[in-house]
Amino acid sequence: MISTRQLRYFVEIAETGSFSAAAERLFVAQSALSRQIKELEALLQTPLFTRTARQPILTEAGQAFLLRARGLLIDLEKAAAQAREIGQGQRGTLRLNHSSTVPLSGRLLDALTDYLNACSGVRMEIAQQSSEIQLQELAERRLDIGLLRLPVLRQQEGVQLYPLFSEPLLLAVAAHHPLAEASSVHLAELANEPFISIPHPQRGGLSYLSAELCTRAGFYPKAARVVSRKTTQLQLIQAGFGVALLPMSMTAIAPADVRLVALSDAHCHTTVALACRQDDTPLVTQFVARFREAVGPDEGSTLDAYHRQRETQAIGKRR
Secondary structure, three states, X not given: OOOHHHHHHHHHHHHHOOHHHHHHHHOOOHHHHHHHHHHHHHHHOOOOEXXXXXXXXXXXXXXXXXXXXXXXXXXXXXXXXXXHHHHOOOEEXXXXXXXXXXXXXXXXXXXXXXXXXXXXXXXXXXXXXXXXXXXXXXXXOOOOEEEEEOOOOOOOOOEEEEXXXXXXXXXXXXXXXXOOOOOEEOHHHHOOOEEOOOOOOOOOHHHHHHHHXXXXXXXXXXXXXXXOOOOOHHHHHHOOOOEEEEEHHHHHOOOOOEEEEEEOOOOOEEEEEEEEEOOOOHHHXXXXXXXXXXXXOOHHHOXXXXXXXXXXXXXXXXO
């Protein structure tokens, strides 16, 4: 069997035109180099060099073999580099899903963009999926990364949850709703409002949290005639079917005729979390570490920041 060492020795001799020069560049004894070439020629059953007093000359067989030997060494180096990059988490495909109430905007989109710019060998497949299904897909290895909202009702074995950041919940109403221009609203004021988002009995997430907060305020949210757990709830709110509690980050995708009003109740916050398998591949592990570092609590997730944003918008309207 021809070895890669023999291929390298042969190519080096052909390129330098000298056994002694090749031995010097390869840091091996000239006798060892000559022995490997003789073994290579024996395996091929043909001489590769014509030995002369001045320098070895490639035979016709040697010239033909040189072209293929160079190609083999280049392919081998490419294969080694690819394996090294995959092993170090620098190459591959990441499958990432996010729930409908975790829009890929703001800090999440910035973190994804920075990661992909830094890791040119990584591709990403992104889709939208509910929190519970994300956890199941992760456990069954059909998904690598999940972005969801807490709480989750059923934790899957071997799946790890990392809270990323919390943000205020806001009341989403149509532009013509009586509360649309309010500076803030108490949850108790919503007891008679129809909610277009009602919790699923087997799912957690934002609708579950909203119902829990309303219950603490003394009422259970009344279902609207049309309900939805997807981003279509924004269109339903715009059409006047009802109201919903939505995270501040959804202001980035809210239609122009939907107003988001601050809630004055304490603890009206929601948490975005990253889900992945424990002890996953280097690619996933590296992504999780970099993403968690890039996405963290900052001023933009506070209610004060939201009030400042509304004041700026109001000043703009008056002008």
